[in-house]
Amino acid sequence: MPAPLPELCFADRYERLRYRTALVLYALVILIGDIPGVRADVGQYASGGVLHSVGYGVLALILFSGTAGGMARRALLSVLMVAAMGALDEFIQSFLPYRRGAVSDWVIDITAATAVALPLYFCWPAMAAAALKKQRG
Template identity: 50%
Template sequence: MLKLLLLTDTYGRLRYWTAITLYLLILILGSLPGARQDIGQLASGLILHSLAYAGLTFLIFTGSSGLPRQRAVKAVLTIAAMGALDETIQSFFPYRHGTVSDWAVDCSAACLTASALYWLWQRYRN
């Protein structure tokens, strides 16, 4: 059942739109005053960015169509744009700040996740 939900094309569109919804929640919740400081007590920014954008990469990769290489490229480029928009939005709030290093963490998490998924997809989907 888990394989059907997470890896088959049957629920691909659902996974893709789940990624978009989760991203919008990240933007909204991250813009609330004090929210980042509260969650920062549980995990560092590095951990939060890595896990959030790796998860989004998984959802976008498995929710996209095409060959594994196309899925990987789409996922990484989408995450790069999402991360850049997130950091840009943060720079407009006086209690937040957007940084290139956070964006680099987002892109690194996307590249690592997409690479692992590409390798696994090639190996186990065929």
């Protein structure tokens, strides 16, 4: 029987799964974003800033939840990992004739990660305890 959602999201025993999920999602961002024409098509519905904010914000959330240790360690590592991921994404885009790498996009990635990690730093322990307590009864 699969684990309930609160346990998947907050239990320590699923940290590695959440971390790996973030890496898979990042790979999908790179692969799908580098398909010719896809970015232009998606741009009809959301700007690049919105896409970067949401995408890398979600990655920061999953990385934070998938990193072991204290809250400061989780926050710092999730922001640093998103910074590295965003830099690699922009570096790859700089080699594609139909895309361009932009420092401004990278700054949005880091800002989104920080905006997600900072509140989690303060709220995560209480959120996790409440979710797991509610699930158990």
